[in-house]
Amino acid sequence: MPLKTLFFDAAGTLIRPAEPVGQTYAQHARKHGLMAEEGAIMQAFRAVWKETAPPLHPEGLPPEDDDRCWWRTLVGNVFGRVLGKPPGEDVLDRLFDELYRHYAQPEAWSVFDDAVPALEKLAQDHRMLVLSNFDRRLRNILAGHDLQRFFGQIIISSEVGAAKPHARMFQAALTAAGCLPHEALHIGDDVQCDLGGAQSCEIRAYHVKRPEMGLDGLVQKVRSGAYSGLR
Numbered sequence: 001m002p003l004k005t006l007f008f009d010a011a012g013t014l015i016r017p018a019e020p021v022g023q024t025y026a027q028h029a030r031k032h033g034l035m036a037e038e039g040a041i042m043q044a045f046r047a048v049w050k051e052t053a054p055p056l057h058p059e060g061l062p063p064e065d066d067d068r069c070w071w072r073t074l075v076g077n078v079f080g081r082v083l084g085k086p087p088g089e090d091v092l093d094r095l096f097d098e099l100y101r102h103y104a105q106p107e108a109w110s111v112f113d114d115a116v117p118a119l120e121k122l123a124q125d126h127r128m129l130v131l132s133n134f135d136r137r138l139r140n141i142l143a144g145h146d147l148q149r150f151f152g153q154i155i156i157s158s159e160v161g162a163a164k165p166h167a168r169m170f171q172a173a174l175t176a177a178g179c180l181p182h183e184a185l186h187i188g189d190d191v192q193c194d195l196g197g198a199q200s201c202e203i204r205a206y207h208v209k210r211p212e213m214g215l216d217g218l219v220q221k222v223r224s225g226a227y228s229g230l231r
Helices: 021-031 038-051 068-083 089-102 115-122 137-144 165-179 192-202 215-224
Strands: 005-007 014-019 110-113 125-133 152-158 184-190 206-207
Touching: 005 165, 021 068, 038 068, 038 184, 068 089, 089 137, 110 115, 110 215, 115 215, 125 165, 137 152, 152 165, 165 184, 165 192, 184 192, 184 215
Parallel strands: 005 125, 005 184, 125 152, 184 206
Antiparallel strands: 014 110
16 A cells, blocks of 8 residues: 655654754853753753653643643753752753753754755655654744745644654544555654554654664655565
8 A cells, every 4th residue: 555644753853953962951051050061961861851751641631831841840850960959940940941942943953964855755745744742843943944845734742742652643643644554654763752653553664763774765665665664
């Protein structure tokens, strides 16, 4: 059965931070008297990210704050781990507000080199949607890089009220696309959220793992119909 629709993850698949997260966090932290090495922040960020459960809200009740509180808690836990104790609430409020606004800007993100060429080719004969664990800032980011033109819809976890690998995210994408699971392919870089989540909903998945498996390889597989190589 030919693929009708392609679902694309965003961060890590189409875009990435323009500079290392540890560098950005350290620069903003110094403004508020918090001294921490970039490497230590990056290590803490990875650990806290892995340990923190993704946002999940009752069905039909997405968060009014666009999951901002979830991000604030994560940032607080990162600095608490690095510094040995949580920052003061006032300091954390100011620091988090700066980081939140920073990552809302398109300039804070760069587009992977293989993204636009692949999207241009695939858009010729496939409907494409973004399916991302993100919030409403993503729309401005994608628009700032002229990527939104490729996608019929941008589905984000803060509006669904659940995050990948939760089935609610993938069902939202299928409903928006008006297609069946076997007619769709999900493309992403995260083994659990993207591959595992898609497969649990009987949607095939392509694991983006650069440099050996980039979006140029995806184009080749989709165009040749080599679906047996997809998970």
